[in-house]
Amino acid sequence: xxxTPTPVVLVTGASGGVGRGIALSCAAAGWTVWVAARRQSEGxxxxxxxxxxxxxxxxxxxxxxxxxxxxEAIATIVDHSGRxxxxxxxxxxxxxxxxxxxxxxxxxxxxxxxxxxVRGSFFVAQEALPHLIASKGSMVMLxxxxxxxxxxxxxxxxxxxxxxxxLTRAWARECxxxxxxxxxxxxxxxxPAVEEAFAKDPTMADRVLGRHPLGYLGDPVDDIGxxxxxxxSSDARYVTGVTxxxxxxxxxxx
Amino acid sequence: MTIDxxxxxxxxxxxxxxxxxxxxxxxxxxxxxxxxxxxxxRDLEAWREGEVNGERYxxxxxxxxxxxxxxxxxxxxxxxxxxxxxxxxxxxxxxxLTVATERCNDRGVVIAFCDRPVPKDxxxxxxxxxxxxxxxxxxxxxxLIHEARGVRVHFVGTxxxxxxxxxxxxxxxxxxxxxxxxxxxxMPSTVLYEGEM
Numbered sequence: 407x408x409x410t411p412t413p414v415v416l417v418t419g420a421s422g423g424v425g426r427g428i429a430l431s432c433a434a435a436g437w438t439v440w441v442a443a444r445r446q447s448e449g450x451x452x453x454x455x456x457x458x459x460x461x462x463x464x465x466x467x468x469x470x471x472x473x474x475x476x477x478e479a480i481a482t483i484v485d486h487s488g489r490x491x492x493x494x495x496x497x498x499x500x501x502x503x504x505x506x507x508x509x510x511x512x513x514x515x516x517x518x519x520x521x522x523x524v525r526g527s528f529f530v531a532q533e534a535l536p537h538l539i540a541s542k543g544s545m546v547m548l549x550x551x552x553x554x555x556x557x558x559x560x561x562x563x564x565x566x567x568x569x570x571x572x573l574t575r576a577w578a579r580e581c582x583x584x585x586x587x588x589x590x591x592x593x594x595x596x597x598p599a600v601e602e603a604f605a606k607d608p609t610m611a612d613r614v615l616g617r618h619p620l621g622y623l624g625d626p627v628d629d630i631g632x633x634x635x636x637x638x639s640s641d642a643r644y645v646t647g648v649t650x651x652x653x654x655x656x657x658x659x660x
Numbered sequence: 661m662t663i664d665x666x667x668x669x670x671x672x673x674x675x676x677x678x679x680x681x682x683x684x685x686x687x688x689x690x691x692x693x694x695x696x697x698x699x700x701x702r703d704l705e706a707w708r709e710g711e712v713n714g715e716r717y718x719x720x721x722x723x724x725x726x727x728x729x730x731x732x733x734x735x736x737x738x739x740x741x742x743x744x745x746x747x748x749x750x751x752x753x754x755x756x757l758t759v760a761t762e763r764c765n766d767r768g769v770v771i772a773f774c775d776r777p778v779p780k781d782x783x784x785x786x787x788x789x790x791x792x793x794x795x796x797x798x799x800x801x802x803x804l805i806h807e808a809r810g811v812r813v814h815f816v817g818t819x820x821x822x823x824x825x826x827x828x829x830x831x832x833x834x835x836x837x838x839x840x841x842x843x844x845x846x847m848p849s850t851v852l853y854e855g856e857m
Contacts, residue, residue, distance in 0.1 A: 556800025
């Protein structure tokens with residue numbers, strides 16, 4: 407019997423929030439998890455948590471808006487771990503929870519949204535692709551309920567999350583021929599960004615939770631992470647091109 | 661209530677024939693090629709500021725159709741292609757749709773015509789799919805923002821130009837006539853995908 411190698415995965419924006427939850431969930435299955443982030447101290451702390459949960463946690467510096475930074479991060483991973491089985495692009499702009507009026511929003515702010523979420527998806531996907539072809543691995547992109555419905559106060563965030571769904575669908579079509587799967591999730595979870603959004607818009611908590619079927623926001627480690635781990639695993643080998651809503655049933659249509 | 665069906669038409673050169681078929685002049689949106697730093701971003705912002713408070717219209721059409729529709733595989737896609745065909749159009753659509761909705765009269769209609777690959781044929785069309793899904797979500801958000809004024813914002817995604825269909829322009833014009841007709845007066849903001857069930 408041939409032993410199946412322990413999966414090696416990269417999670418961007420993993421120094422906190424949903425990214426941390428995904429990293430820790432994968433680590434709990436014994437996987438090798440590379441925590442990619444711009445902030446070394448927070449990222450290293452998550453990597454240490456991952457090791458404590460039974461996986462092999464590592465930190466790698468990565469700014470996903472920079473081609474060279476993504477390239478170096480993936481080279482580091484492959485040099486050290488010898489393979490790459492999955493990438494999760496979770497990083498999103500720090501401006502994501504900030505309410506805006508589109509008509510007065512600086513174009514520079516739109517650039518930040520696009521660079522982190524959309525360009526970051528491109529750089530991570532393209533740099534990882536040869537390694538994922540070799541391992542028959544997969545990608546998971548992070549989108550949002552906002553990327554289905556639009557948002558009155560978060561229009562640029564909704565737009566980039568919609569754009570990521572378009573990339574996911576198209577790349578699933580073309581990368582499937584090489585045995586690489588591409589999926590997305592749209593999580594609703596308790597994160598620093600959501601808490602900040604709730605604080606900036608006092609009506610938001612009622613709007614989000616008032617009609618929520620389960621009545622609570624998901625936990626990044628216990629509610630969101632396992633779904634991403636499933637998509638990265640061989641259990642999902644026949645799943646590609648989908649966006650799974652991991653939102654406790656919050657979306658009005660399915 | 662009667663509305664003036666002659667639209668204010670915001671578009672690219674590639675949409676010029678469609679504007680002509682509607683019998684209205686084409687107002688060009690700046691489409692300088694973008695780079696990593698978004699160098700043309702300031703000009704785009706200045707254009708938005710200069711246009712946003714102008715005359716209002718009952719019907720506004722936005723059609724930032726790409727001059728050339730080119731397929732790219734993920735493996736071979738260059739950064740220059742990415743900035744020029746994805747990030748640039750994304751910013752231009754955002755500015756144009758913002759202006760269009762601001763300059764639409766109360767209870768008016770805004771229609772966005774956007775190239776969009778059919779999902780089953782979207783392999784190697786990631787740039788176009790990315791922009792069209794982003795534009796769809798811009799439309800959805802702007803529809804929510806302007807809903808209180810009775811403004812309806814429609815998205816029409818079409819694969820016709822990608823597929824080289826000879827009837828592409830006529831199909832868009834027909835869709836325009838449907839969306840501004842009295843029969844559609846009670847229809848809320850909507851998203852239409854052409855070419856699929």
